[in-house]
Amino acid sequence: MNYTQDEQANTITDSQNYLHIPSSLIGFTNTHSSQHTAVSGKSVIQFHGVLKLDDTDRACPNCGGFMHINNTSSCSLWHLNFGHTYTSLEFDKNQLLCPTCGITRVQQVPFQAQGHRITQALLQYTRDLLAIGTYNLKQVAEITGLGKNTVKAIDLKRLEEMYTLDGKLTKPQRQAKYLSIDEFKLHRGHQYATHIIDIETGHILWIAHGKRKQVVYDFIEHVGLEWMDGVEAVASDMNSDFQEAFEEKCPHIQPVFDHFHIIKNFNDKVVAEVRKDEQRRLQAVGEYKAAESLKRTRYILMSSRKTLQRKDREAAEGKPLSKGGTLFQRAEITRRPGSEEKYDQLIQENQLLFTVDLVKEMLSEAYKAASEPEMASLITEVMEVCYASENEHLQWFGRLMDRHFEGIIAYATYRISNGQIEGINNKIKTLRRQGYGYPDDEYFFLKLFDMSRKTYVRNPPSHRIYD
Numbered sequence: 001m002n003y004t005q006d007e008q009a010n011t012i013t014d015s016q017n018y019l020h021i022p023s024s025l026i027g028f029t030n031t032h033s034s035q036h037t038a039v040s041g042k043s044v045i046q047f048h049g050v051l052k053l054d055d056t057d058r059a060c061p062n063c064g065g066f067m068h069i070n071n072t073s074s075c076s077l078w079h080l081n082f083g084h085t086y087t088s089l090e091f092d093k094n095q096l097l098c099p100t101c102g103i104t105r106v107q108q109v110p111f112q113a114q115g116h117r118i119t120q121a122l123l124q125y126t127r128d129l130l131a132i133g134t135y136n137l138k139q140v141a142e143i144t145g146l147g148k149n150t151v152k153a154i155d156l157k158r159l160e161e162m163y164t165l166d167g168k169l170t171k172p173q174r175q176a177k178y179l180s181i182d183e184f185k186l187h188r189g190h191q192y193a194t195h196i197i198d199i200e201t202g203h204i205l206w207i208a209h210g211k212r213k214q215v216v217y218d219f220i221e222h223v224g225l226e227w228m229d230g231v232e233a234v235a236s237d238m239n240s241d242f243q244e245a246f247e248e249k250c251p252h253i254q255p256v257f258d259h260f261h262i263i264k265n266f267n268d269k270v271v272a273e274v275r276k277d278e279q280r281r282l283q284a285v286g287e288y289k290a291a292e293s294l295k296r297t298r299y300i301l302m303s304s305r306k307t308l309q310r311k312d313r314e315a316a317e318g319k320p321l322s323k324g325g326t327l328f329q330r331a332e333i334t335r336r337p338g339s340e341e342k343y344d345q346l347i348q349e350n351q352l353l354f355t356v357d358l359v360k361e362m363l364s365e366a367y368k369a370a371s372e373p374e375m376a377s378l379i380t381e382v383m384e385v386c387y388a389s390e391n392e393h394l395q396w397f398g399r400l401m402d403r404h405f406e407g408i409i410a411y412a413t414y415r416i417s418n419g420q421i422e423g424i425n426n427k428i429k430t431l432r433r434q435g436y437g438y439p440d441d442e443y444f445f446l447k448l449f450d451m452s453r454k455t456y457v458r459n460p461p462s463h464r465i466y467d
Helices: 120-132 137-144 148-163 213-223 240-249 259-284 288-293 298-302 305-317 339-349 351-366 372-389 392-403 405-409 419-434 441-452
Strands: 003-006 011-014 028-037 043-051 068-082 085-097 104-106 178-185 192-198 204-209 233-236 254-257 320-322
Touching: 043 068, 068 120, 120 137, 120 148, 137 148, 148 441, 178 419, 192 213, 192 419, 192 441, 204 213, 204 441, 213 240, 233 240, 240 254, 254 259, 254 405, 259 288, 259 298, 259 351, 259 392, 288 339, 298 339, 305 339, 339 351, 351 372, 351 392, 372 392, 372 405, 392 405, 419 441
Parallel strands: 043 085, 178 233, 233 254
Antiparallel strands: 003 011, 011 028, 028 043, 068 085, 085 104, 178 192, 192 204
């Protein structure tokens, strides 16, 4: 638009040249505009105008008579921004009176968003920003000029429309074949919530407070036993409550215990503890040099041979672990060689560490098995080695494998894990940090439903405005 501005009157008037832009403001005619500065320091353009009143709007909803204008009131609505400049509409609304039946009503504004003093165009723009998932409430509020609580109310209604029906969560739209279940920590310390996902899509299907059997019971009641008949297996950590709940309600579903949690238990409860015990034993008998050699070897002992070989290869190639820089005087850090050699030296000098290495290699081979009988045979051998070692940590691991034997060997058939749900747990932490916490759990859970249904695209192409 080609405008001239009157600095003294602080008004904007148009000249003879116009740029006609569809405004979607049905019935609003802009008469003049003014510009002022808001309390926040942002520039605001205010469009003053007249709201059209049709004869159809003046029909009495009660008796059908012709209503007269009884009074007028000023109305102000926030509208779409022009870059960093906020805009608002200023016009008068009419109060209508029916002389026949005496009822009154206020003229309806066709472009006003229901429940808010903003236009429908601004409401849709806000919903679009929230749907992207990149911006938190504060950032969307800054972009649109709305209050943070208003933005949250818009987002909550958007999420409820998508994922609830009559105040309850909507049922899954597709039949899931494999499920995954895990708990995550809430914002209040030691309180937890449990979520269940469809492994094939990554969509969260259910979230509830706590990490007990009742969560599974409520989920099965929500989706129905007929839907559960289509589920073949569920991946989980070794939480016995989840396993027992599925077995009680749906005995046909096979629990599959996550490979990562088994290896993590082995590394944290066996490898790390055996290393510390051996270090204390060597110090007690006066072999201080041998005890010293075990220092800073935790991650070497936990790593597979393939990982150690890769680290040595990267060290030989001079691959940096951390790039240096002159601006902050930081030197480049490269990987040290000799990881595999150090590992071989440790297991040769210590029989117990050799046993730990043997169990680790046997576990690795077991998870490559092509069938349950083959994997059962290999896992049985692992348990026999653990029991024969007479070490309390290895024997504990053997009993752990024995208690969860069926769920462990089921991996050979179903090949599912908790990897996808662990990735969602990381997204949950990121979402909570971006929003600086969500005290409203219901809103937070709906945000998680929405987040799980967004695909992540690395380096998306730029939005082109021309061919």
